[in-house]
Amino acid sequence: MASAMACVREDAMRPLSLGVAVLAALALILGQQTGNAGTIGMGVVGLFLAVALFRSTGIAYFLKIFSSIFGTEYILFGAGAMLAQIGYWPASWQAAALPTSLPTTVAVFGILIYLISFIPVVQRIARISSPYFLSEARTTAHLWPFGRYSVRLGHMAVALIVFLVVLNQAQVGVSLRLNFFYRDFYNALQEKNADAFWYQLIFVFCVWAAISAISNLVEIVGQSVLLIRWREWMAAEYNRRWLSNGTHYRISLAGTADNPDQRIAEDTRAFLNQTYSFSLTMLTQVSTLVSFSIILWTIPVAITVPGTNLVIPGFIFWATLIYAAVATWITHLIGKPLIALDFEQERREANFRFSLARLREYSEQIALMNGEYAERQHLARSFSAIVANFFDLMWRKLKLTTFTLAYNQANVVIPFVLLAPYYFAGAITFGVLNQVSSAFGRVETAMSFFINSYQSIASYLASINRLTTFEAAIAQAQAADAGDKGIHQDKAGGASVEVDDAVLTLPNGRPIVRVNGLDLGAHRRTLVVGPSGSGKSTLFRAIAGIWPFGEGKVGIPEGAEIMLLPQRPYLPQGSLRAAIAYPSEEHVYSDAQIASAMAKVNLGHLAERLDEVDLWGQRLSGGEQQRLAFARALLAKPDWLFLDEATASLDEKLEGEIYALIDEELPETKIVSIGHRSTLRTMHDTVVMMAPNEDGTYSPTAEKREMVEPG
DSSP states (O other), X not given: OHHHHHTOSGGGHHHHHHHHHHHHHHHHHHHHHHXXXXXXXXXXXXXXXXXXXXXXXXXXXXXXXXXXXXXXXXXXXXXXXXXXXTTOSOGGGGGGOOOTHHHHHXXXXXXXXXXXXXXXXHHHHHHHHHHHHTOOOEEEEEETTTEEEEEEHHHHHHHHHHHHHHHHHHHHHHHHHHHHHHHHHHHHHHHTOHHHHHHIIIIIIHHHHHHHHHHHHHHHXXXXXXXXXXHHHHHXXXXXXXXSTTHHHHHHHHTOSSOHHHIIIIIHHHHHHHHHHHHHHHHHHXXXXXXXXXXXXXXXXXXXXXXXXXXXXXXXXXXXXHXXXXXXXXXXXXXXXXXXHHHHHHHHHHHHHHXXXXXXXXXXXXXXXXXXXXXXXXXXXXXXXHHHHHHHHHHHHHXXXXXXXXXXXXXXXXXXXXXXXXXXXXXXXXXXXXXXXXHHHHHHHHHTHHHHTHHHHHHHHHHHHHHHHHHHHHHHHHHHHHSSSEEEEEEEEOSSOEXXXXXXXXXXXXXXXXXXXXXXXXXXXXEEEOOTTSSHHHHHHHHHXXXXXXXXXXXXXTTOOEEEEOSSOOOOSEEHHXXXXXXXXXXXXXXXXXXXXXXXXXXXXXXXXXXXXEOHHHHSOHHHHHHHHHHHHHHHOOSEEEEESTTTTSOHHHHHHHHHHHXXXXXXXXXXXXXXXXXXXXXXXXXEEEEEOTTSOEEEEEEEOXXXXXX
16 A cells, blocks of 8 residues: 555656556566466556556546556556466465456556546546645544654545555455355255355354454545545635635626535535545446456356357356346436436525525515515525426436336346256256356446446536536636736735726626726825716725726735725624624734724624624624724724725714714724715715716716815
């Protein structure tokens, strides 16, 4: 396992391919000398594996892990098989000598990993999965008997996935050994051999059954640690990318990804569980297919083509192959529509949850307007869409389940039907009949993996599609912020906030504001006025750096702290202390600082409830929420304070007191306000009017005014 981990690095794939090529060449030489076809086959397949590994430097990191495992196993198992061939295998271990089919099998796996890396859906899975295994973050691992120690998260992830892959392969080996137990056990029953019966039961079955149980328990622990660590990292990574530089706001404006909360909370969980399940389960099934197919092939049962003397060996193997292949094809035809239906069901469920959450958020407004009936109608329509798609999904699943149930029931008797003539003719023993029945079941299950997992695969593909489109939306939003086009902040500007030669547009591309030579720092207090829809708030958002639509630059003083207070402040979940300190951590300010700020904005009656956790966005009135936002400004002491109708819920007297308070407490802070009240003009030094242009856009035009002391 350590060798496999060492070979995961990109620069180690080619040295590994060289080691595989050397062993394959030695196998060809030995096979030619001994005339052993199995050794020659091992060498030929090994050369193909060496080529695949050499070219695997360009595949995704997640797939490299599996390639390195199989390349390392080929070298280890191949060397062991060749030692057994030339007589250097310990005589006491002769019963456990490695066959050449084992390295050949793992070589086939390695080649398949390279081949499937070109499949688009596999590329998407690997691209989403790889960053976790490359993570440079440090974490604490706890491994008995070494205790707790610090390790790189990516290293621990690789170690766990390698361990689990090897453990799954070992479990297939245990199953193979138990299959031979069934042969010998039933032969002992047929022969009435009590000694052989008890030996097989106690010294074979009990030992290997215990090993199988213990390995499954160990797998549960390893799998759980891998998945929860992976999910923790993935949720944090998506949150970081989504909640950086206004990306979440740009995505909501563009409408490129619905319900990001579901994609982070639900789709990541489903993706991780299913990626692990399908990766390891498919590996186990392929291992099972190869291992037990060898048993089926070696059973002395053949069939002669009618009317000829042509004998087809491995009759039971070919029967199993054809039987499962036809069933898989029929399953695909029945179940293909499930992928689109699952995707649509998740989307409609998420929309319904969002409607419920939004109703809770605006419960006061709905109650004041007696809007409960309208909301019930909206929720009913939303859930009706869920029901309609659900029934489409149900009928499709019913058709698929009907076929799979019939198929699985037939599997119980098919091997006995095929082998009964040979058993009654004395060509095979009762033990061999049961061994073949067991092997048939394992091979058929492996080949029917696609059939039995089709519904899960459909759900898996829906999760992949949702994560892929979410990542594309994040990339698109970040590209809009980083590209040449768009509204960008230039923090190398002078001492003022300036906007020059900029055009702000709506998401559909229609221009709404044209700005030429706007200097908001010429006066300490600036009021922006204009008709509704003239782009006042859009201009503020462009200055704040979160409006991506349009072209131009906003000059921001280097190191200047800018705070924007909207008409409806955001109050996060948690304590009142956290709400006041936001966006800083809740313990940044002392109790005395917070209490002083609250008293100054007439919220002193709430000072004793700082550590009370509540839905403060619903508990506080609109005026209280706006005053709380001003308490934040008093604590943060920004260089620039942009007020987007931030006093609209206050009466004129209290509004004047708040502006006077800002003048007194933050004398160095420059204020830019949006408002419609005429009284606001007396509280500002200058007015910027959003003047209409001939093309339907608006342009801010500054009008200098003499300062008039408020009230």
